[in-house]
Amino acid sequence: MSAVIRIVAGIVTDRAGRFALVRKRGTVAFMQPGGKFEPGETARQALVRELREELGFELREDELVPVGRFAAHAANEVGHTVDADVFEIVVEAEGVAAAEIEELRWVARDEIESLVLAPLTRDVLLPLLDARATGSA
Template structure:
């Protein structure tokens, strides 16, 4: 229980549109370069997870998002860090790999195995997919 209280939270966004999930390929740090993840980052002091998610996706992808729902669970990232994932709705902008990533891909559920996920992200992605509709009837963007 102590680890949970002292662990630093890293938030990730599950952007899902037209039946596809956005994946981001890491360019840094070197030990993670070339592996795929759900984009996001660390909470800063005084931020809520939702505020951190909005800020991180603005910085990393150049988009504005609205957090929708926290995916139940959290996944250990290493000593002192845990991953929490939120579904998010894209409000404006086109995602671009601006910071810490060199490529983005929209992946259909049957394409999720086509990228080399970071080990801690794969179970989170599986949980996201279990909770999302198979394919929305219309685009999530207006």
């Protein structure tokens, strides 16, 4: 049985429909921005904090649209699973990689699969977004 890491993740898009994906320092997989909870935080509070710390976005909790709670193999911790509360948000700013984020990329949906992706992104969120886009979700 794998250890579980509780996280929050954001499906962050801009007005043009591009997705923000991040890569942490010393890793190869791109993923949705987000991170771990701090003690006492709600999922919304954690994601607002993580997006501010990692990308410089100043957001309000009420701007986050809940998508669901999902699990997948952890991208960077062997033998672990992530248990993620996922929210959608549209942002106006480009953001800047900070804290442990080495790279921020804005990509169109048809460009995403050319990147090395974290399992949550590749196996759970992209199929969900594709199903919603075709009306089969």
